[in-house]
Amino acid sequence: MHRYHIGESMLPSLKLFLRYIDAEEKVKSRGFCVKPGAAVKLNQFKREGYTDFLRHDPTHWSWNVVRSEFDEILLRHAAESGATVLEEHKVTEILFSKDADGNPTNRPCAAKFSSGAGVGTVNFDYLIDASGRNGIMSTRYLRNRRMNKSLKNIACWAYWHGDLKMYKPGTGRENAPWFEALTDESGWGWFIPLHDGIVSVGIVMDQSISTEKKATARAQNSESTLKDHYLEQLKLLPGVQDLLGNGTLVDGNVRSAGDYSYSPDSYSGDHFRLVGDAGAFIDPFFSSGVHLAILSGLTAALTITAPLRGHCSEAVASDFYNIKSATAYTRFLVVVMSVYRQIRNQSLDVLADVDEDNFDRAFDILRPVIQGTADVGKKLSEDELEKTMDFCRHVFAPADNDITQEVASRFKPELLSIAAPVFSAEELGQIIDPEDTDAVAVINRINSAKVLGPMWVKGPALMENEPVKGMVARLERGKLGLVALEESDL
Numbered sequence: 001m002h003r004y005h006i007g008e009s010m011l012p013s014l015k016l017f018l019r020y021i022d023a024e025e026k027v028k029s030r031g032f033c034v035k036p037g038a039a040v041k042l043n044q045f046k047r048e049g050y051t052d053f054l055r056h057d058p059t060h061w062s063w064n065v066v067r068s069e070f071d072e073i074l075l076r077h078a079a080e081s082g083a084t085v086l087e088e089h090k091v092t093e094i095l096f097s098k099d100a101d102g103n104p105t106n107r108p109c110a111a112k113f114s115s116g117a118g119v120g121t122v123n124f125d126y127l128i129d130a131s132g133r134n135g136i137m138s139t140r141y142l143r144n145r146r147m148n149k150s151l152k153n154i155a156c157w158a159y160w161h162g163d164l165k166m167y168k169p170g171t172g173r174e175n176a177p178w179f180e181a182l183t184d185e186s187g188w189g190w191f192i193p194l195h196d197g198i199v200s201v202g203i204v205m206d207q208s209i210s211t212e213k214k215a216t217a218r219a220q221n222s223e224s225t226l227k228d229h230y231l232e233q234l235k236l237l238p239g240v241q242d243l244l245g246n247g248t249l250v251d252g253n254v255r256s257a258g259d260y261s262y263s264p265d266s267y268s269g270d271h272f273r274l275v276g277d278a279g280a281f282i283d284p285f286f287s288s289g290v291h292l293a294i295l296s297g298l299t300a301a302l303t304i305t306a307p308l309r310g311h312c313s314e315a316v317a318s319d320f321y322n323i324k325s326a327t328a329y330t331r332f333l334v335v336v337m338s339v340y341r342q343i344r345n346q347s348l349d350v351l352a353d354v355d356e357d358n359f360d361r362a363f364d365i366l367r368p369v370i371q372g373t374a375d376v377g378k379k380l381s382e383d384e385l386e387k388t389m390d391f392c393r394h395v396f397a398p399a400d401n402d403i404t405q406e407v408a409s410r411f412k413p414e415l416l417s418i419a420a421p422v423f424s425a426e427e428l429g430q431i432i433d434p435e436d437t438d439a440v441a442v443i444n445r446i447n448s449a450k451v452l453g454p455m456w457v458k459g460p461a462l463m464e465n466e467p468v469k470g471m472v473a474r475l476e477r478g479k480l481g482l483v484a485l486e487e488s489d490l
Contacts, residue, residue: 016459
């Protein structure tokens with residue numbers, strides 16, 4: 001049964017995760033729109049930046065998908081792989097085991113459900129909560145969901161068809177989604193082509209500004225609607241307006257969602273794991289939702305099979321999962337915040353939203369570059385976080401292939417090599433003339449990609465290269481789980 005879901009733009013890592021579970025060809029055969037990269041236009045730059053997924057590998061493309069169809073493929077694949085799928089069933093309550101004295105523990109052991117056929121109870125050894133934004137365990141039982149104060153946004157979106165334009169038609173960039181900052185710096189918009197001739201077009205805006213704009217519109221016209229608000233804000237996206245051409249809304253229906261940026265204080269516990277949106281969600285920007293969801297699903301599988309196979313205790317496995325999930329979330333969170341700082345052209349009070357331990361693990365390779373080796377290990381400061389976001393923002397700098405080639409002809413190869421060490425801002429400042437804007441954009445972009453690139457390019461392999469407290473992932477079929485670092489191939 002198809003179920004609507006927003007979130008159509010995927011990262012290249014998706015193909016590798018799908019390949020690992022033998023689902024890549026099923027998704028590929030559906031004919032989704034191929035995504036060769038993504039264009040990002042920020043107000044500070046005259047031209048857009050373009051993230052070229054194919055620059056180093058022509059097979060690194062991804063897709064823009066119709067989520068109901070994509071999710072359906074994965075659901076059927078799970079069933080074919082041996083999972084029992086119960087459709088149109090709703091979990092109404094989670095039950096917890098009791099200790100020797102009859103007191104409830106924190107270990108879930110059963111779930112009550114309702115369906116068209118009545119009610120029932122299912123018992124289990126492990127609970128994987130994949131209940132999406134509802135987050136049953138997190139919101140109802142653990143009560144550990146925290147909203148990101150610096151990302152209090154609201155999104156509204158709709159679908160268009162007809163006489164539309166595409167970004168760079170007839171080139172290797174055709175069908176790439178377009179992301180653009182609103183000219184009044186209140187947020188950003190997206191234009192994502194889908195394979196059925198329809199385009200997803202949305203706006204993400206600071207919630208307080210959105211509320212103020214709607215109130216002003218209603219004061220002028222008491223019958224002002226969400227659709228009116230949506231169409232009015234599109235006028236602040238000249239690039240999107242151009243791409244819309246003479247297109248029309250598919251059904252006149254405009255959807256909206258808010259309060260969607262959150263994380264838990266813990267992603268796991270005794271025999272349970274929170275995966276995907278049931279645990280955390282950051283923001284539509286950067287297309288991180290599905291990537292983090294699938295990554296957390298794989299990590300949950302690793303950390304459940306590990307204690308079952310005697311690789312480690314449940315406590316060690318649960319801790320591994322919590323740390324891995326929080327680290328992956330923090331990486332994307334800081335990158336997204338670096339973009340919002342540019343979109344809004346102002347400083348963000350983000351320190352309260354970033355856990356210091358998670359930041360340290362997420363950017364361990366970068367902290368010496370940002371701080372200087374003498375300061376490593378000291379408490380995370382607002383200055384360090386600002387410098388890290390400044391480093392991350394360069395990954396969206398406007399530097400296409402032609403500009404990159406021109407800059408490469410003037411500088412030493414190591415400055416443009418993705419394999420070279422990460423340079424500090426001070427080191428690059430001594431080499432590049434700040435007035436040479438093309439060189440600044442190209443070299444800083446490559447420098448930031450050394451740290452950030454693996455986030456969206458690598459798939460399961462990323463799990464094997466980052467140990468947690470002496471344990472690393474084992475991805476070999478039939479031996480899935482965790483292994484001590486000294487026993488691994490690292």
